[in-house]
């Protein structure tokens with residue numbers, strides 16, 4: 227990893243405020259879009275760029291905001307990579323968000339987020355906090371291949387359960403669904419039943435498939451060659467050089483997804499989930515135990 231003094235930390239895009247304290251990621255997900263060429267990394271993706279002055283920049287930005295809003299983090303790089311254990315920059319930023327009364331929508335795959343559950347709880351009481359987790363496969367062996375350097379799905383579900391128990395709402399990303407790999411009825415049904423059991427608020431799906439582009443595609447194909455011999459050729463035969471690679475089972479899986487979400491009152495349209503995560507109402511009603 228290497229340290230930089232960043233010029234700014236908070237970005238605004240269509241009324242959504244977001245920040246990335248780190249740039250690059252060490253979780254090693256084989257399908258990671260963030261490593262795509264279009265993001266113009268000037269350093270190896272695993273050589274994490276640490277924005278050392280992120281807390282100071284955040285404090286300055288929040289102080290000057292006239293209206294409180296939700297702050298998103300974790301979209302491009304996981305805020306709970308291994309280096310966060312020692313650096314504690316994410317924690318410092320959460321403390322600032324709490325101090326200035328802003329809301330938080332945070333996304334991770336790591337159980338390290340539990341270290342900060344006290345602050346998340348406080349933010350949820352003083353403003354609003356939403357925790358997002360990605361779940362792609364319930365198979366532990368497959369999970370070790372797809373997302374090698376982070377805790378497995380079962381552990382992530384325990385984290386979600388902990389959040390829900392505290393009344394902190396959770397959103398699950400059930401993406402990407404990799405054609406011929408995790409796109410089975412059994413996998414989707416098992417993940418969704420766990421989401422129902424622990425009471426997640428919403429689930430985000432983008433059509434039961436995967437996207438690939440330059441940089442990301444090469445990395446993914448190399449992983450396929452290593453772990454699934456012959457699979458790369460199957461992908462090339464089926465999808466050529468396409469950006470969108472929907473699973474051949476997409477329709478069936480989407481139907482199951484919709485049915486389970488509708489029956490259990492779980493938000494299932496991405497736009498509803500995003501709106502929920504971006505809204506900071508004047509009067510935010512925390513979930514009570516009766517909602518669980």
Ligand code: SF4
Pocket residue numbers: 250251252253254255257258259260261301302303304335
């Ligand atoms: S956690 Fe997200 S950013 Fe990190 S490697 Fe996985 S997909 Fe990429």
